[in-house]
Amino acid sequence: MYFLGIDLGSSSIKLAVLDANTGKSVASSSVPDQEMRIDAPQSGWAEQHPEKWWEYTCNGIKKLGNQGIDLKQIKAIGISYQMHGLVLTDKDLNVLRPSIIWCDSRAASIGEKYYQEKGASFFQDRVLQSPGNFTASKLKWVQENEPQLFDQIAHMMLPGDYLAAKFSGVAQTSKSGLSEAALWDFKKNALAEEVLEALDLPRAVIPEIVANFSHQATIAPKIAEALGLSKNVEITYRAGDQPNNALALNVNKPGEIATTAGTSAVIYSVTDQDVFDAENRINTFLHVNNTEAQKRNGVLLCINGSGILYQWLRKMLSTGKDELLSYDFLNAQAAKVGPGSDGLHFYPFGNGVERIFNNKKSFSGLQNLDFNRHAATHMVRAACEGIVYAMNYGFEVMQQIGAGGTSVKATKANLFLSPVFREIFVNTTQTSLELYETNGAEGAARGAAYGYGFYKSLDEAAQGLELLSTQEPQSALKEHYTNLYQTWKKNIQILD
Numbered sequence: 500m501y502f503l504g505i506d507l508g509s510s511s512i513k514l515a516v517l518d519a520n521t522g523k524s525v526a527s528s529s530v531p532d533q534e535m536r537i538d539a540p541q542s543g544w545a546e547q548h549p550e551k552w553w554e555y556t557c558n559g560i561k562k563l564g565n566q567g568i569d570l571k572q573i574k575a576i577g578i579s580y581q582m583h584g585l586v587l588t589d590k591d592l593n594v595l596r597p598s599i600i601w602c603d604s605r606a607a608s609i610g611e612k613y614y615q616e617k618g619a620s621f622f623q624d625r626v627l628q629s630p631g632n633f634t635a636s637k638l639k640w641v642q643e644n645e646p647q648l649f650d651q652i653a654h655m656m657l658p659g660d661y662l663a664a665k666f667s668g669v670a671q672t673s674k675s676g677l678s679e680a681a682l683w684d685f686k687k688n689a690l691a692e693e694v695l696e697a698l699d700l701p702r703a704v705i706p707e708i709v710a711n712f713s714h715q716a717t718i719a720p721k722i723a724e725a726l727g728l729s730k731n732v733e734i735t736y737r738a739g740d741q742p743n744n745a746l747a748l749n750v751n752k753p754g755e756i757a758t759t760a761g762t763s764a765v766i767y768s769v770t771d772q773d774v775f776d777a778e779n780r781i782n783t784f785l786h787v788n789n790t791e792a793q794k795r796n797g798v799l800l801c802i803n804g805s806g807i808l809y810q811w812l813r814k815m816l817s818t819g820k821d822e823l824l825s826y827d828f829l830n831a832q833a834a835k836v837g838p839g840s841d842g843l844h845f846y847p848f849g850n851g852v853e854r855i856f857n858n859k860k861s862f863s864g865l866q867n868l869d870f871n872r873h874a875a876t877h878m879v880r881a882a883c884e885g886i887v888y889a890m891n892y893g894f895e896v897m898q899q900i901g902a903g904g905t906s907v908k909a910t911k912a913n914l915f916l917s918p919v920f921r922e923i924f925v926n927t928t929q930t931s932l933e934l935y936e937t938n939g940a941e942g943a944a945r946g947a948a949y950g951y952g953f954y955k956s957l958d959e960a961a962q963g964l965e966l967l968s969t970q971e972p973q974s975a976l977k978e979h980y981t982n983l984y985q986t987w988k989k990n991i992q993i994l995d
Contacts, residue, residue: 501573504944507580510534514559517944522963528562530555543604546597553665570727577736577947579743579939580659585637590653599637604851607858610636627775627783634680655704659737667716670706675785711787712950735950738787747942748908749961756907760914764805768798768902780855798902800893804847830917836880843877845885855893862992887923888987908933925972926980936965
């Protein structure tokens with residue numbers, strides 16, 4: 500019995516077909532061939548076109564069929580997606596404007612304005628954080644700056660909701676999705692009506708609310724025919740990429756921690772408490788397995804400039820070449836330089852405002868550059884160190900509010916493919932690191948199988964998960980990395 504998982508990122512869309520009987524992925528695809536474009540019409544803005552997401556998703560499904568997979572055996576679809584994005588459509592699901600995606604900073608000042616006007620206690624009591632730069636603030640920005648377009652809105656959705664609606668023809672959103680939009684009332688366990696009222700936003704644009712795991716909708720007949728799928732295929736799971744990454748790693752119980760370092764870097768800890776950071780440097784969302792009977796929240800820290808910094812370095816170092824240098828090549832270059840990068844510091848804060856600085860901008864770039872001492876190898880190593888140090892900056896906050904830990908799980912992907920990055924991570928955070936063979940698309944497929952009812956528990960859904968290795972901090976390196984981190988931390992410069 501097959502289940503399809505789709506992971507909508509900002510760089511690519513990945514798809515996986517899970518054979519639920521074996522718990523193993525039997526086919527996968529990634530689209531497009533090149534990293535997806537992020538448009539920046541103004542400084543601090545970041546947009547993508549939802550229609551392209553749908554086009555690429557359809558192409559990815561066709562690629563799976565070309566691998567010999569009988570697509571009609573797929574029973575259900577699970578969708579993971581880049582969090583906090585805003586998709587606006589009319590009643591016929593026509594997109595009204597490009598999506599304002601997660602790293603777009605334009606609405607940060609709006610969120611701060613309402614946070615100050617209504618007071619910290621109002622928002623922290625209800626949504627456990629400031630509306631900040633989340634989806635609710637982005638919707639308010641559209642209302643204030645594009646009023647004629649705002650009047651045409653029938654549905655406000657998150658990126659994964661849009662893909663689900665294209666499959667089914669039905670606009671829906673999820674409980675955890677509303678929590679990442681700053682529109683979930685943790686006190687009432689319901690849509691945050693009072694937050695909508697505080698921002699003067701209409702309730703009518705919020706679509707039907709569904710549970711993360713449930714029989715949410717059935718695929719539209721014309722879509723099933725066009726894609727070669729069964730007409731009975733259902734959408735049975737949806738979640739933001741970080742809660743889904745945790746699900747993929749079977750991080751679903753209090754005290755368990757997942758991490759990832761793709762376009763952004765994230766540490767995500769599961770708790771059974773409604774915790775918050777008074778300075779809004781980290782955020783609390785509903786985890787995928789939260790129910791009224793069993794509280795499960797995800798405490799998340801995010802560094803915007805992670806893999807996108809590595810991607811930028813790759814492009815810069817490839818200038819004048821016919822093909823881009825490989826990431827394996829960059830990882831090998833980082834290994835040629837010792838810890839500390841010979842005094843060179845890299846600050847990875849060049850992808851919008853940062854939550855760990857309360858949605859303010861910070862200096863991004865190289866510090867202590869010496870033209871006579873430093874080469875490209877130092878830059879690559881310093882980038883890896885800077886990304887981990889930024890993650891640890893937020894991890895310290897998590898530990899202060901009781902959401903930290905000493906063991907972390909990660910997928911062997913993106914920056915965690917680098918032995919140097921892993922060494923820096925375990926010795927700076929002083930945690931053990933478990934690496935698994937999985938990905939977001941496979942996690943979404945497992946979620947679909949559980950939502951469909953094939954698996955009876957999330958532990959059962961994770962039985963096919965393969966542990967590749969465990970890495971521990973080294974006593975000879977822990978103190979050294981602690982000192983390097985403290986020096987790097989001391990020189991952070993908040994700009995705005």
